[in-house]
Amino acid sequence: MQKQVDRLHKNAGRAWTRPASRSLLREIKKNGIAYLFILPAMVGIFAVILVPLVQAIVISFKRYYILDILREDPPFVGLANYAAILSDPQFWYSLKITIWFTFACVALTMLFGLLIAILLDQDFPGNNIVAVSVLVPWVIPRVASSILWKWIYDDQFGILNYILSKIGLKSFASFPWLARAGSAFWAVIIVVVWQSVPFVAVSLLAGLKTIPNEVYEAAEIDGAGFWQKTTLISIPMLRNLITILIVMSTIWDFKVFDQMFVMTEGGPAGSTMVLGIYTWMMAFGRLQMGLASALAMIMFVLVMIVTAIYLKLLMREETL
């Protein structure tokens, strides 16, 4: 009798629990076929993201010099790799310029992305053609476009110096854009922004299209102009999308590698050695995989923190 009551209680409890808290196994049993469908993707994600991530964490606690691994298993060294990096002045320099680089890239990308999105949202003949052509920089592989830009910036044969000297700026006739610390830094920022603006612009354009016309019409009746409609309606209504785009751009730009590597290789004189390149150099230049993994972990944590802050801000605004 008591057993039956227990079972009743149990079943009652089970009936009242929400599906989310049901055990994973039951969930799989119930939606078996659906889980079967996502299984390949899950296996893929596990194999190419989770396994390497865990391995990188493990390696970051080892002294892992590639030329030594035939002779001995890489020994655990605790936090020594992290300590070495945090006391390395190059790391702090790289971190500083990576933050500046990311800040400049994200700000400029969002600014131009928004401008282009608003422009494309207007009705003018041929705006579809413009919208498609805006996408072009985004579809060119990054390394290919970086090589292209390297030629544009070339001090002797670059089209940029050619144009500048043709319009009267003679002093730019052989200006070495990539051989000066300041100009090399900004030259790469221009390329990264040029290449990330299309995605942001198209995403924002899609967002703008979702804002119902009635809202704008109501504002117009109240006497709102273009500026007010943009700042008081469009941008606030796109806030979530903008936040997500900022988070994504921050992640992308913080780990910049290919454009910088092709165009400057971290030079001149190490002035554009962003964390991405520094990590690569630690891994494939110095063959110190332990130090490189520790660097990658530090970058990972930094990006996670930034992302968490953004998302927190986003959620707080939603509850207001």
Added chain:
Amino acid sequence: MTAKSKFSRLSVVLGVVLLIMTMTVGIASGATTLEVWMMETGNPDGAKAFFNAVNTEFEAAHPGVKVNLSWIPWLGAQQKFLTSITGGIAPDVAELGTTWTPDYAYMGALEDVTERINALGYASEFVPALVESATLDGKLYGLPWYAGNRCMIYRKDWLEEEGIKEFPKTWNEFIEVTKKLTKDLDGDGKPDRFGFSVNGGSQHEFMPLIWMNGVEIAIQTDKGWKSNVDSPEAIEAIRLFADLYLKHKVSPEGSVTWSVLNSRKAFTTETLGIVIDLPLLVDRFQNDNPNLKGKIGVAPIPAVKQTASFTGGSNVVMFSQSKKKDLAWDYMRLLLEPKHQLAWADLVKFFPARTSILKDPSIANDPVLSVYADNLKYGRTYPAIHQWGQVENTKILITAMQEILLEKKTVEQSMTDLAKAMNLLFGYQE
């Protein structure tokens, strides 16, 4: 059943049969395969033809043996070698760039071939720089194969215009020549033709000046290898080079980050008078710009206290994992036969590792190659230690030079910092 589906079914059956046949043939013949990795060259068709001939000869001399040759692109080769070594699937024989040989030797991946080389009978005639690159702790881990050194390639006609009949033999004379060649041709107040390029983006041009001033880049002490770039002689040498840009202004403004690719471009387009480069460039310059035909001269690098040039090239190595070491050695030896040495040298425009072969008329009577060949004895290579790869790959040499050229640091400061950075990589402590 339609004709089409009948056909497709037939093709599937045929495909499976073929697959089974090829698999069983492979098993049944039980051929011994010698795995050989060679680096890709600028002349792939010629290289393939060369190795077809070598492999046919080898297979004829070793019945039942098949050579399986793979071409390895330079880009990403390091990763390919490292992963195959650690994965236990390294080839039997491979070509290895001189600066990589110490890395893999230190790693324990290469077979010690000292005794085999000494038994060859011609071990004493190898180009010294190649032997230096293949030696670790007194043992040889590679068979020197071919060498490439650098000389000065210059515009004969421009020198003649200035009344200079002979290329300078000392560095001070060289400075004067580069000053004369640097010119403002369009009258805008800035030079648009330059005597020389300092190529701040590659080290093979400026590092040899340290040797030329009579000292070593690094020295072996009882506490391990120690950088010597902060010695007074080295500092003086680097200053001599940097002054071409800073003081004499005979080098283009952008050459702070130039590599040989840029200086070659400038020489081809006739905006640069002198470059330090490999022999194969002499032909290439004339092919790319026919206007340069007959106007190019070559000369040894002018001496500071002596001349020197960075000499690279390749060794052939056998991996310690190989289970066919005697066979591998036979193959390596075959590549060193005079006829193959000459054919390969002609193909890749480098020099045979055996200096006796340099006397062949095809080299000794060639006005360009003979200059280079005569200077091979002054060829030097960077310290053959496993940490050297890190010195190059982390670009600290280039960074140090760029800091000087951009006047971020003085030569003394920059070289002192470079010595510290090198000692850190060497694991050297005072």
